[in-house]
Amino acid sequence: MRTLRRTWRLRPARIALAVLAVIALLAVAGGALAPHDPLGQHPGDMLRGPSGAHPLGTDYLGRDVLSRLLAGTGSSIAGALEAVGVAMLLGIVPGIASVWLGRTVEWTAQRAADTLMIMPFTIFAIAVVGALGNGLHQAMIALGVLFAPLYFRVTRAAALGLAQAQYVEAAELMGASRWWILRTHVWGKILPTVAVTTAQAVGQALLVVASLTFLGLGVQPPAPTWGGMLASDLGYLAQQPWAPLVPGAAIMITVGALNVLADAVRDSGAAAGDLRETGAAPPPVPVAPPNGPAADSTGPRAGSDDARVPDRDSHARTGAATGTASSQEVEQRVTTG
Incomplete structure (x- = not known):
């Protein structure tokens, strides 16, 4: 919660949240706000x-672009969120389990993550859609499976650092169960990292969803989607060269707001971690002695041990001068004698 409060204090984070709130409103009520039927052909x-109507x-096909853009927001955002939800389920749980459930689970989970990381997104999604049927849910499940290694590695890296923390070891010595330790000590520390990863993953998933719908996978025409609008506009660039800018701008603004929010959450968590690690505290304020003004910072304080101890360099200089004078007196006596 403290990381979220620090994030809210940042102006870019507030702007990004405002933009995402508008996008969420359009995703929920975009069809109702559309001025025309998004499927109506004229x-x-x-x-x-552009005109008043x-x-x-x-x-x-004579369909209103604004209505299709508003109606397609829900499908595009829902597809990205579904893919990220599948990725979180398949990545976070094995990532934590690989740290706490022994070497066998760790080796198996790492090999599965390495296998999924080498698979290309589009080709794997096409293969899954070809096997399970062309639908939004099938494509998003395939996309979520490929995003799972991202959550697995991020969660595992955070859990490895917490597994050796002193308070976790103390809880284990006191007989606390693993579930209690994970719920009380581990999950709260991992949550900011998961939040940053989620913000970035939703942006990446939105781009991949737009790419799949651009290819005709996931949502079938004539259902409106941002990627489908891009694909349909490319065939008429001679008549409307500005048409692809409308869905492209919607994708760019949404992904940009998600990336700004992810950077703000990461910076807030990093700043909090730096303060905890360094133990930063405000500089001490000089206090005046009870019987006099504040001592000069460049010299010893009055009444201190440093004030009573002579300077070693002054001793050396005085001794050298005295020794030189004594040797000159001896030479004069020898000469006169």
Whole structure:
């Protein structure tokens, strides 16, 4: 919670959250806010430019672009969230289990993560959709499986550092169960790292979802999606060269806000970790002695041991001068005698 409060104090984080709140509202109520039917075709209004009736123009079938953009927000965002949810389930639990359940579980989980990391996203998703059928859920499950190694490695790295913490070892010596330790001491420390990874993963998943729908995978036309709108606009660039900018800008703004939020959460957690590690405290304020003004910072304090001890360099200089004078007196006596 403290990391979230520090994140909220950052202005970029507040701006990113405001943008994401608008995107979430459009994802939930975009179809209701659409001024026209997103599937309604009007051949007489094909490829029209922006106007009062159609603020963003119409596409090659006369459908309102703004209505399709609002209605497609829900499908695009829901697909990205579904993929990230599957990735969290398949990555966080094995990541923590590989640290606490012994060498066998650790070796098996690491080999599975290494295998999934070498698979390309698009080809694996096409193979899964071809085997299970062309649908949004099938494509998002495949995407979530490929995102799982990201959560596995991040969670495992954080859990490895906490497994050797002194308070965790003390809890084990006192007889605390593993579930209690994970719930009380480990999960709260891992949560900020998971939050940063989630913000970045949703942005990446949104790009992959747009790529899949661009290829016609996941959501079937004529259902509107951001990637599907990009694919349909590419065939009519001569008539409307600005048309791909509309769904492209929606994708860019959403992914940019997620990345800004992830950076803000990471910076807040790093700042808190630096304060805890260094034990930073405010500099001490000089206090005046009870019987006099504050001592000069460049010299010894009055009444201190340093004030009573003579300077060694002054002793050396005085001794050298005295020795030189004594030798000159002896030479004069010898000469006169």
